[in-house]
Amino acid sequence: MTGEVVFGHARLADFALEPATLHLNHGSFGATPLIVRAAQDRWRARMEANTTRFFSVEIGPALRAAAERAATSLGGAGTDWVFVDNATTAVNAVLAGLDFAPGEEIVTTAHVYPAVRRILRRAAQRAGARVVEVALPCPIPDEETIVAAVAAALGPRTRLAVLDHVTSETATVFPIARLAAIFRAAGVPVLVDGAHAPGMLALDAPAIGADWYTGNAHKWLFAPKGCALLWTAPARQAATRPLVVSHGYDDGYTAAFDWTGTRDPSAWLALPAALDYVAGLGAAAMRQWNQALARAAGAMLADRLGTAIACPPAMLGAMASVRLPVAVEASEANAWALRGWLRASHGIEAPAVAVGGALWIRISAQVYTERSDFDRLADALATLA
Ligand SMILES: Cc1ncc(COP(=O)(O)O)c(C=O)c1O
Incomplete structure (x- = not known):
């Protein structure tokens, strides 16, 4: 990559993520850029x-x-x-x-x-x-x-x-x-x-x-x-x-x-x-983009939901967990039901988890995400209450 790297949706072209889904869960399993998969394929070819x-x-x-x-x-x-x-x-x-x-x-x-x-x-x-x-x-x-x-x-x-x-x-x-x-x-x-x-x-x-x-x-x-x-x-x-x-x-x-x-x-x-791939993006620039986005999106979600982030902004990396204002039992089953609802009704992948007697939604900021993605998540979650 040459010149100034653009973060956000322009970077989706580097990956093979299905376009119909909003991918806000990089944290669980990652996503491998096409260029890295090509390198892996070359190692496999050499092996075989x-x-x-x-x-x-x-x-x-x-x-x-x-x-x-x-x-x-x-x-x-x-x-x-x-x-x-x-x-x-x-x-x-x-x-x-x-x-x-x-x-x-x-x-x-x-x-x-x-x-x-x-x-x-x-x-x-x-x-x-x-x-x-x-x-x-x-x-x-x-x-x-x-x-x-x-x-x-x-x-x-x-x-x-x-x-x-x-x-x-x-x-x-x-x-x-x-x-x-x-x-x-x-x-x-x-x-x-x-x-x-x-x-x-x-x-x-x-x-x-x-x-x-x-x-x-x-x-x-x-x-x-x-x-x-x-x-x-x-x-x-x-x-x-x-x-x-x-x-x-x-x-x-x-x-x-x-x-x-x-x-x-x-x-x-x-x-x-x-x-x-990371060096091409600029490792420090990438971390900064992700952290700033996680902080801003976490704050926006907490504000729109009227709740709180699980830690102070200074303790966030590229993810944030925000409490959900739902009056259901904070059980694993309900967390999984919420994940399923977000996927089926809104095409959004973001994990809900049960911690400390409450349900939380965890967001992942990544080079291919931008603020509007998290606004979409907030819109979806707003319908929950
Ligand atoms: C804190 C922590 N430890 C361990 C793991 C396990 O990772 P893996 O499934 O790659 O072994 C995870 C996965 O998300 C994690 O978040």
Whole structure:
């Protein structure tokens, strides 16, 4: 791309999103630009042209080159980054490498991603340990509230902290370095679930001061589905392994993750193309567009609905969750019914979620969205009351 990049509907031409739908849910599963899919197709063609050469000679250096490139965007050294299919896989892998004793505690917050909550509970249950979920108000008034509540949960039995960088349902950017510091000072390892952060936030993962950091590249970095990364602090690498044991398992951290059996690695290898797409847009300009739009659209929605955003504007990344003024039970079933109604009656994809006794609508700003899209959503939601 040359010249000044135009954000908004002009960028829809970069994607294959169905035109009949208003896509306001980039956050859940992302969307892959055509140019990145073409790069993935080229990797697949190369693989199929000579599978023996590809899997015995080419894949290792290609994966490491892609990891080096990831490091230029996410921080740290390429040798500290490994590819995984998604953040869920990374959290499972880290938890599987830790031994908990009866009575020990895993600290997280009530805003933890529901699938991660299940992973933590299972790990705790197997060992007779327990998960401590820090209660947080919703809306969250400020960063201090989170820091104070999380700090109060640290105790002599705390064995691990699992903290979101950007919460899923409440779309809040946590003060992650401050939270990590609380546990680091006590010698408690920290796993950061940064599923939404790559591409949404300016990121230097090692600078956060955690022990592990996982992020999805298939959400806000535009990589194909199945492209996510795990950063591990050098001191933890000897004990960090994938869930699948294969040839490289005993050969070190990167070797163990780089080969977990024969699989299609094209999503991982297409990451540099995704980073090229972002560079073409201008990474900082893209983040600024998304954040400004999420803040403006969130404020407009809260105003039109007469409700509130789940956190202060300064804590928003590229998403915002706004409370819905509906007098129905804040249940999962009603949240799903609302999603279905928006889709069927208005052709809008935007997730409704049930949090803290209320229903919320989460919006995603992206390079292909603009203010009028969110006005359309507000018009649709106005008919709800
Ligand atoms: C905070 C958070 N963690 C983990 C995940 C899981 O991501 P994936 O399904 O790619 O594993 C998500 C997905 O939206 C998320 O928002």
